[in-house]
Amino acid sequence: MTLQIAVRHAFKGFDLDVGIEAPPGVTVLFGPSGSGKTTLINAVAGLLQPDQGRIVADDWVLLDSDARRFLPPHRRRIGYIFQEGRLFPHLTVRQNLLYGRWFAPRDARSESLARVVEMLGIGALLDRRPGALSGGEKQRVAIGRALLSGPKLILADEPLAALDEARKAEILPYFERLRDEVSVPILYVSHSSSEVARLATTVVALKAGRVVACGPPAQVLGDVAAVGARGAASVLSARVVAHHPDGLSELVTAAGPLWLPRVAPAPGATIRVRIAAQDVILSRERPQGLSALNILSGRIIEIRLGDGPGAIVTLAMSGDRLSARITRRSVEAMALEPGQTCHAIIKSVAFAPDDVGTGQLHDAAN
Amino acid sequence: MGIDWSNWLGPAEWQAVRLSVRVSLWATLASLPLGIFIAYALARWEFPGKQVLNGIVHLPLILPPVVTGYLLLLTFGRRGTVGQFLDEWFGIVLSFRWTGAVVAAAIMAFPLMVRAIRLAIEAVDPKLEAAASTLGASKPWVFVTVTLPLILPGVIAGAILAFAKAIGEFGATITFVSNIPGQTQTIPSAIYAFLQVPGGQEAASRLVIIAVIIAMAALLLSEFVARRVAKLVAGT
Numbered sequence: 001m002t003l004q005i006a007v008r009h010a011f012k013g014f015d016l017d018v019g020i021e022a023p024p025g026v027t028v029l030f031g032p033s034g035s036g037k038t039t040l041i042n043a044v045a046g047l048l049q050p051d052q053g054r055i056v057a058d059d060w061v062l063l064d065s066d067a068r069r070f071l072p073p074h075r076r077r078i079g080y081i082f083q084e085g086r087l088f089p090h091l092t093v094r095q096n097l098l099y100g101r102w103f104a105p106r107d108a109r110s111e112s113l114a115r116v117v118e119m120l121g122i123g124a125l126l127d128r129r130p131g132a133l134s135g136g137e138k139q140r141v142a143i144g145r146a147l148l149s150g151p152k153l154i155l156a157d158e159p160l161a162a163l164d165e166a167r168k169a170e171i172l173p174y175f176e177r178l179r180d181e182v183s184v185p186i187l188y189v190s191h192s193s194s195e196v197a198r199l200a201t202t203v204v205a206l207k208a209g210r211v212v213a214c215g216p217p218a219q220v221l222g223d224v225a226a227v228g229a230r231g232a233a234s235v236l237s238a239r240v241v242a243h244h245p246d247g248l249s250e251l252v253t254a255a256g257p258l259w260l261p262r263v264a265p266a267p268g269a270t271i272r273v274r275i276a277a278q279d280v281i282l283s284r285e286r287p288q289g290l291s292a293l294n295i296l297s298g299r300i301i302e303i304r305l306g307d308g309p310g311a312i313v314t315l316a317m318s319g320d321r322l323s324a325r326i327t328r329r330s331v332e333a334m335a336l337e338p339g340q341t342c343h344a345i346i347k348s349v350a351f352a353p354d355d356v357g358t359g360q361l362h363d364a365a366n
Numbered sequence: 367m368g369i370d371w372s373n374w375l376g377p378a379e380w381q382a383v384r385l386s387v388r389v390s391l392w393a394t395l396a397s398l399p400l401g402i403f404i405a406y407a408l409a410r411w412e413f414p415g416k417q418v419l420n421g422i423v424h425l426p427l428i429l430p431p432v433v434t435g436y437l438l439l440l441t442f443g444r445r446g447t448v449g450q451f452l453d454e455w456f457g458i459v460l461s462f463r464w465t466g467a468v469v470a471a472a473i474m475a476f477p478l479m480v481r482a483i484r485l486a487i488e489a490v491d492p493k494l495e496a497a498a499s500t501l502g503a504s505k506p507w508v509f510v511t512v513t514l515p516l517i518l519p520g521v522i523a524g525a526i527l528a529f530a531k532a533i534g535e536f537g538a539t540i541t542f543v544s545n546i547p548g549q550t551q552t553i554p555s556a557i558y559a560f561l562q563v564p565g566g567q568e569a570a571s572r573l574v575i576i577a578v579i580i581a582m583a584a585l586l587l588s589e590f591v592a593r594r595v596a597k598l599v600a601g602t
Contacts, residue, residue, distance in 0.1 A: 045500050046499075072499070074499045074507075079500075086497040088494060090598065090599040099501055103501060103502030
């Protein structure tokens with residue numbers, strides 16, 4: 001199912017004018033707060049009626065302001081996962097999970113309670129009430145509740161933003177499973193580039209109510225105009241080769257081997273690795289006697305000079321792209337030019353656990 | 367000197383107690399659905415005349431009860447506009463009947479009930495209701511499955527407050543439906559009547575004790591029930 005969204009809505013001092021297309025898989029709406037992400041997702045859910053718009057999923061019309069059609073939220077068949085969970089405090093976890101299912105048409109009850117409970121690991125919580133759950137547990141129940149309502153589309157509005165790092169690491173894998181195991185398209189709002197790198201099939205970057213970039217995560221995250229020099233990052237596809245006893249995992253990318261602090265997926269698994277542009281050092285010569293374990297070689301394809309002292313240098317390395325954020329001074333001193341071969345140095349310890357996610361990068365949509 | 371408890375209350379006094387309880391129960395239960403509706407409208411909707419409606423609901427709280435009773439008599443009395451209509455078309459007569467006492471008590475207790483329920487509705491996070499609607503619940507279902515359970519402690523508190531107020535209602539009742547033993551003579555009217563006749567103090571004091579007991583029992587019950595329900599709703 002492909003979702004087409006065109007929405008125009010004016011607020012005080014801010015207007016949203018966005019037209020996007022969300023193919024199957026996870027489409028991440030990415031941008032700073034105030035960029036219109038939540039407004040957009042609420043328009044899809046029917047919780048906000050925009051001044052003008054048309055929202056269509058295949059041939060199913062959710063909103064068409066020209067035809068004066070506005071489907072109320074309860075008839076949209078949408079599983080909405082909110083930032084704060086929004087579990088019903090007067091119902092048990094089991095009753096919360098089954099709430100939406102009760103209203104769903106019979107033929108839409110494809111997910112069984114047992115399967116969802118098993119997938120989210122919430123079997124022990126069923127008879128508790130939301131007040132007695134931790135933040136991470138609440139969010140898992142919220143995911144299950146949305147799934148069990150038999151949705152045609154899942155919306156998630158910064159579902160991890162209210163959680164601490166440990167809880168985020170607990171929940172993110174469930175969204176990866178959702179992407180890989182559930183056939184429903186997902187629209188996911190986030191301002192975190194590591195969530196984008198791990199989850200996205202498609203990224204839509206928003207800024208001040210406009211789309212500034214749209215495409216696969218590696219492309220959008222490397223786009224300085226869309227994410228800013230500080231947020232620029234690369235996403236590489238890698239295969240896990242082995243876990244070594246010294247606590248490192250050996251991966252292989254198209255550009256060469258990569259050593260990371262121990263990752264969770266088993267050897268053989270294909271994973272995504274996000275590398276922040278500011279964690280990458282460039283060298284014209286292949287460096288010797290260096291503590292950094294990762295040296296990947298590539299050809300310079302682009303040098304973008306920023307307004308400030310920085311520059312983004314992008315290397316192509318057999319299909320993948322890697323960006324490095326260095327100073328303009330270094331670009332001049334090293335006489336870097338497109339076409340040159342260059343070596344990228346990345347410290348293994350620069351990788352945070354949430355930089356590594358499961359799932360294929362290039363053909364995740366298929 | 368022992369007290370014969372079976373005959374502690376005289377027949378006239380018993381009658382007043384029974385009538386008071388019956389009138390107050392009916393007044394509370396019959397006005398509850400409307401009370402919830404008006405409280406919801408005042409808490410959640412924006413509509414022209416909202417402040418006027420709010421004023422009308424609260425009027426009995428501020429007006430002298432005699433004035434409210436007299437206005438009821440003018441409206442619902444046999445010659446009143448509404449009273450005449452009810453009499454001719456439905457054969458319903460409110461003035462000088464126990465049903466009239468129910469109307470008077472309900473109207474006097476209404477502001478207290480609406481205030482308590484409105485506060486409870488304003489404390490419900492509309493985001494929870496929005497979540498329910500995305501899960502497929504239409505507006506009436508959202509109200510029944512989410513809003514109503516969450517405001518239940520407030521509804522109970524409001525109902526018991528209204529019941530206590532109805533038990534104590536005097537001015538509007540006596541003006542509208544007079545003080546007819548067995549028909550409209552509630553506890554307060556009976557106390558007033560006993561105090562008008564020589565030697566009536568004893569009967570009056572017995573009714574005073576009953577009134578205190580009923581009020582206290584209602585208060586304790588409301589505390590107890592509201593706490594139980596709140597605990598259930600808070601989900602711990």
